[in-house]
Structure formats: structure tokens, C-alpha cells
Amino acid sequence: MRAEFFALLTALAWGIGGYFEKKGLHLGNLSPQMGITIRTAVALVILAAVSFPQWKTLSQAGSKALWMMVFGGGVIAGAVGMLCFYTALKGAPLGRVMPIAFTSPLFGALMGILFGGEPLTWKVILGALLTVGGIILLTFG
Numbered sequence: 001m002r003a004e005f006f007a008l009l010t011a012l013a014w015g016i017g018g019y020f021e022k023k024g025l026h027l028g029n030l031s032p033q034m035g036i037t038i039r040t041a042v043a044l045v046i047l048a049a050v051s052f053p054q055w056k057t058l059s060q061a062g063s064k065a066l067w068m069m070v071f072g073g074g075v076i077a078g079a080v081g082m083l084c085f086y087t088a089l090k091g092a093p094l095g096r097v098m099p100i101a102f103t104s105p106l107f108g109a110l111m112g113i114l115f116g117g118e119p120l121t122w123k124v125i126l127g128a129l130l131t132v133g134g135i136i137l138l139t140f141g
Contacts, residue, residue, distance in 0.1 A: 011102075015098065018089065018097075018098055019094060021039065021086070021089060022089045022090075022094050022097075024038075025086070025090050026090075032086030032087040032089070032090050033083065033086070035086045035090075036082045036083055036085075036086045039082070040078075040082070085097075088101060095138065096138075096139050099134070099135040099139050100135060103131070103132075105131070106128055106131060106132070109124060109128065
């Protein structure tokens with residue numbers, strides 16, 4: 001239950017944060033690139049301080065693990081994903097952007113099933129269908 005609680009907190013943080021980010025982009029007439037730069041700079045300072053006790057584990061992680069974090073987290077999710085998200089925030093209503101942007105769990109589940117050996121169950125299928133249906137309803141309904 002602890003993991004689900006933190007997943008819910010994640011959704012709250014990203015949903016509430018997205019609202020303020022969209023407002024900030026428009027109030028300041030900032031580009032999506034500038035918005036994500038501000039977000040990343042602030043997050044870097046906070047996360048560097050919070051993670052300081054674990055910095056010594058970097059040398060033990062191995063090059064493959066670090067490459068996956070750099071490529072998956074830094075390049076794909078961090079840079080490409082956030083630049084696309086901020087561009088969407090700048091150009092469309094929050095109620096349209098957020099449901100589409102947060103189909104990410106569907107893609108994560110699909111990656112887990114295809115490449116991570118996670119099981120494809122009727123619950124996963126039903127959940128994915130309900131999620132897609134809700135996104136369609138919120139976005140185009």
C-alpha cells in the first residue's frame with residue numbers, strides 16, 4: 001500500500017504542478033524550453049541535497065545501470081518528455097493536455113509486459129481500456 005500512496009502523491013504533485021507551470025508559462029510569456037529549464041534547475045538543487053547521502057552508491061551502480069538512467073530518465077523522460085509536455089501546456093487547455101500526457105502508465109505497463117516479463121492479466125487489459133476510455137472522454141468528449 002505504501003507504493004500506491006506514493007503513486008497517488010505523484011499524481012497530485014504532477015497535476016497541481018502542471019497547473020502552476022501552465023500559469024507561469026502564460027503569465028511570464030515564457031517559452032516551453034525556459035519553463036523546463038527553470039523546473040529542472042530548481043529540482044536539481046532540491047534533489048541534490050536530498051540524495052547527498054546516497055551519492056557514494058554511484059560508483060557501485062555499474063555503467064549499464066547508469067546508462068539506463070541517463071538515457072531513459074535524462075534523455076527520453078527528462079529532456080524529450082518534458083520539452084514535449086511544456087510545449088503542449090503552452091499550446092492547449094490543461095484539461096486536454098493532462099489526460100493525454102498522463103497516458104504514460106499505459107506505455108510503462110506495455111514496456112513491462114513486452115520487455116520486463118510482467119504478466120498480462122484481464123485486470124491490466126480492463127484497466128488499460130478504462131483508462132483509454134476516460135482519456136477519450138476527457139479530451140474529446
